[in-house]
Amino acid sequence: MASxxxxxxxxxxxxAELVASEVVKxxxxxxxxxxxxxxxxxxIKGGIKKGKISQICADSGWGKxxxxxxxxxxxxxxxxxxxxxxxxxxxxxxxxxxxxxxxxDIAIFESSLVPELKQIVANINNDLxxxxxxxxxxxxxxxxxxVEQQVLDKAAAxxxxxNMSGAKFKNELATxxxxxxxxxxxxxxxxxxxxxxxxxxxxxxxKKLYFLSDAIMMASSAAKAKDKDGAIYGxxxxxxxxxxxxxxxxxKTKFLIEHSGGINPYYGLLDDAIAAxxxxxxxxxxYSRTDYDVxxxxxxxxxxxxxxxxxxxxxWIPLYTxxxxxxxxxxxxxxxxxxxxxxxxxxLAMINCEAEIPDETKLVAESETEENMTFDVSxxxx
Numbered sequence: 001m002a003s004x005x006x007x008x009x010x011x012x013x014x015x016a017e018l019v020a021s022e023v024v025k026x027x028x029x030x031x032x033x034x035x036x037x038x039x040x041x042x043x044i045k046g047g048i049k050k051g052k053i054s055q056i057c058a059d060s061g062w063g064k065x066x067x068x069x070x071x072x073x074x075x076x077x078x079x080x081x082x083x084x085x086x087x088x089x090x091x092x093x094x095x096x097x098x099x100x101x102x103x104x105d106i107a108i109f110e111s112s113l114v115p116e117l118k119q120i121v122a123n124i125n126n127d128l129x130x131x132x133x134x135x136x137x138x139x140x141x142x143x144x145x146x147v148e149q150q151v152l153d154k155a156a157a158x159x160x161x162x163n164m165s166g167a168k169f170k171n172e173l174a175t176x177x178x179x180x181x182x183x184x185x186x187x188x189x190x191x192x193x194x195x196x197x198x199x200x201x202x203x204x205x206x207k208k209l210y211f212l213s214d215a216i217m218m219a220s221s222a223a224k225a226k227d228k229d230g231a232i233y234g235x236x237x238x239x240x241x242x243x244x245x246x247x248x249x250x251x252k253t254k255f256l257i258e259h260s261g262g263i264n265p266y267y268g269l270l271d272d273a274i275a276a277x278x279x280x281x282x283x284x285x286x287y288s289r290t291d292y293d294v295x296x297x298x299x300x301x302x303x304x305x306x307x308x309x310x311x312x313x314x315x316w317i318p319l320y321t322x323x324x325x326x327x328x329x330x331x332x333x334x335x336x337x338x339x340x341x342x343x344x345x346x347x348l349a350m351i352n353c354e355a356e357i358p359d360e361t362k363l364v365a366e367s368e369t370e371e372n373m374t375f376d377v378s379x380x381x382x
Contacts, residue, residue, distance in 0.1 A: 017130040027051075029078060029137065029183060032070040034320060035253040035268035039217045039239055042247035042334025044320055047071065049214050049246070051134040051181045053174075055143075057188040057203050058219035062237050063257045064187040065090075068139050070263065071185050073101045075137035080183065083124060083138045087112040087145040099262075112145045114169045118176045125180045133181040142187040143205045146170055167206035174209040190218065203242070210243065218242035225256055228308060234258040236267075241333075251333045256311070266311040269329065276328035278319055292318050 010019055027050035031037055037046045040054060048054035048071060058064045076082050082105070084091055089110050093103050109120050125133050148169035177184055186209065190201035201220060203210060210216065217239055225234035240252040256267035270287075273279040282288050286304040293303040305315060319325050349355035 029071055029080070030074045031067050032074060033067065033255050033263050033265045033268075034316075035255045036067060036217060036239070038329060038333040039241050039247055039251065039253060040215045040244075042244070042251075042330060044326055044329060046246070047074070048183065048185055050183050052214035053177060053184040053186065053209070053212055055186045055188055055203075055209065055213045055216040055242075056219075057190050057201075057216060057242065058237070058239070059190055059201070059222070062219045062222055062235070063255070063263055064219075065141055066257065066262050068141055068185060068187050069096055069099055069101065072096070072106070072137070072139050073099050075183065076101060076105065080135055080137040082106045083120075083136065084108045085117060085120060085138060085140045086110050087117075087140070088142055091141070112147055114146060114148045114173050117146065117173055121173075121176050121180065121182075125182065130181050134183065136182045138177075138182050138184045140184065140186045142189060143170070143209065144189040146173065146205070170206040171208035174206065174212055177209075178212040186213070213243060214245050215247065216241070216243040225258070233260070234264075244335075246335060247333050248335060253333075264311055266313065266316040270310065272329055272332065273319055273325060276325050278322055278325045278328075289315070289319065291322070 009015060028037075028041055028043070028045070028047040029050065030045070030047040031040065034044055036056075037044060040046060040048055056064050056067055072082055072084070084106055086108060087110075089112075091108055091110075096106075097103050111117055111120065121138070124136060124138070128136070146169075188203055188205060188209075191204055193202045201218065203216075203218070218241075219237050219239040221238045223236045223238075224232045225236050226232055235257045236254055237257060238252065238254050241247045241249050243249060244251075253272075254268045256264040258264055270279065274281070278290050279287055280290060282301050282304055285307060287307065287310060288294060288301050288304050293305075294301055309315070345358060346355055350357050
């Protein structure tokens with residue numbers, strides 16, 4: 001039972017809008033790509049978290065903007081007021097419309113100057129309550145081109161002085177974004193670190209946005225997707241959780257970008273489906289679903305799928321709703337309360353002989369790759 005102080009704080013009208021909601025943390029906007037949903041939230045039916053800042057970081061041509069448009073469409077369908085901040089001045093209205101986005105019902109701003117961007121964000125939220133702010137979706141594409149006014153002033157004056165404060169001003173913008181309760185998706189580029197160990201890519205643009213983000217997905221490599229005749233029809237992107245408050249950091253999966261169809265929402269989890277026991281290989285090059293392609297009375301396989309037939313709604317939608325498969329992938333990608341040692345073991349209570357010492361002799365395995373773990377967010381100043 002809450003104390004008198006806590007109860008009074010929760011009822012304080014002046015603070016009412018600032019009281020954290022228990023509902024918001026479980027609300028998501030889907031990316032329409034299940035592997036990406038898992039990396040951002042640890043849930044098949046997840047995505048980016050409502051009321052939080054999320055980041056998708058990848059090299060050029062690796063699907064950032066397409067994922068952003070998918071989230072924009074989902075947000076619009078969920079009734080969000082949608083805003084696009086286009087720092088690259090490259091928002092494709094025709095592509096957005098072809099995806100089913102009502103472009104006329106979106107506010108699109110073109111600017112890459114920090115003062116203007118802070119003004120845009122502030123004006124969006126000036127007359128909104130905290131609850132209303134959460135129902136505003138902001139797609140910021142992308143973080144890289146953002147500059148402060150000084151850069152233009154120096155250019156106009158033909159100054160050769162090197163700008164050393166870019167990250168500082170971007171950090172200010174990140175702080176402004178975090179002051180409101182909007183649902184924000186920031187798309188960010190990456191650059192090669194040239195390090196022998198650790199991540200091959202790092203995230204530029206200051207550390208503040210990294211610290212303030214609820215979830216960060218980072219693409220680390222791209223491979224050519226080829227059909228059975230060897231023709232290239234897309235890219236297979238490998239991505240992982242760079243930072244996660246719901247998904248496990250370093251969890252990794254793949255997704256497919258087709259040249260003709262954009263992101264395929266059914267690619268990337270075949271190995272997980274096999275590991276979960278919901279898909280098996282009756283023979284080489286063929287796949288069947290345990291509960292859908294097998295006669296449950298006779299055990300006879302009723303359908304075998306070729307690999308080039310797999311990545312479609314008919315094969316995957318029953319699996320995405322399958323309880324066994326959901327449990328497997330969410331155990332793999334999402335945090336579970338029972339995994340937290342502090343949830344079950346009170347060290348001080350054991351020291352004071354107020355709790356029993358558990359039987360485990362080794363709670364956590366020593367990391368074999370500790371020397372490879374780096375915190376390379378950016379070389380920019382804080």
